[in-house]
Amino acid sequence: MTRARKALIDLSSTSYYHLVARCVRRAFLCGEDKYTGKNFNHRRIWLVERLKLLSSVFAIEIAAYAIMSNHYHLVVKVNRQQALNWPDNQVISRWYKLCRGSPIIDRYLHGDTLSEAEQLQVSELIEKWRTRLYDISWYMKNLNEYIAKTANKEDSCTGKYWEGRYKSQALLDETSLLSCMAYVDLNPIRSGVANTLEDSDFTSIQERINHFQNKANVKKSNQYEFKCQANQPRSLKPFGERVHEHTLPFSFLDYLELLDWAGRHVHQKKAGYISTNTPSIFESLKIEVVTWLDRVQNFGTHFGNFAGSQTILRAHAAKNDVNWYKGVG
Structure with missing residues (x-):
């Protein structure tokens, strides 16, 4: 059943959300259309540039993104307090x-x-x-309308460009945030269009890796600044630790190790193998390896509009006076 948007986005419960929009036409949003032979890769640049412009205007930060052939994924944080202080x-x-x-x-x-x-x-x-300026719907309206109008103008046509309103998932705990970000960053590897994180074009993890490599020789004048600012793109929400405000609650190197490990298991040709050398972040967050891998590969279908542990999902369902949410067994 379709829910009102105000019932899906509750900033008192979480400020992190997974957003997805899909193209309605057969013609690709980006990439090469096998039917017409046309290549639309340049539209990925439109999306990335528009995303960064909007996040410089709105109090909405980008944690992860992946621009695929006919859809895109975003993980964002809404910084309501920042907007209230402007x-x-x-x-x-x-x-x-x-x-x-x-x-x-x-x-x-x-x-x-x-x-x-x-x-x-x-x-x-x-x-x-x-x-x-801290409303996700206004953010997505400014993103999707711009891309639709620009693409329609290029195609010399009119009509709907997106199949419907964007899909949103509230990420209610740290594990759901981590697994959703990994699900988004590993999209090209999981779908077989890339083999490594470095080859995963138009993803946030590729941008972070490239920036990290370019800044590898920056002097460590300040350890916190080096980890959270100098080695991370300004247009993306930085990684940090739980003790650092205004950062993602994980270190970038831990996240990179986690993605590298997971990418070897979600790749189509390497499915089913689980290494004994699992990343240390599993221990710190008390995550079961098999369960986490299942989430990373099937996050989009494993949860509905809300993602989190079964305990949190049950509590959030009770708060909103509903019997259950998808993802609670």
């Missing part, structure tokens, strides 16, 4: 980067004298824009 002028400046402004706001910025009613109107507009 000064009014910063809210206006950010909104104006994407949308048309308002005559009354233009007068406010120009320093014109406003009546009490006009001042109230300015305040209401700023708060409306502030709310939208």
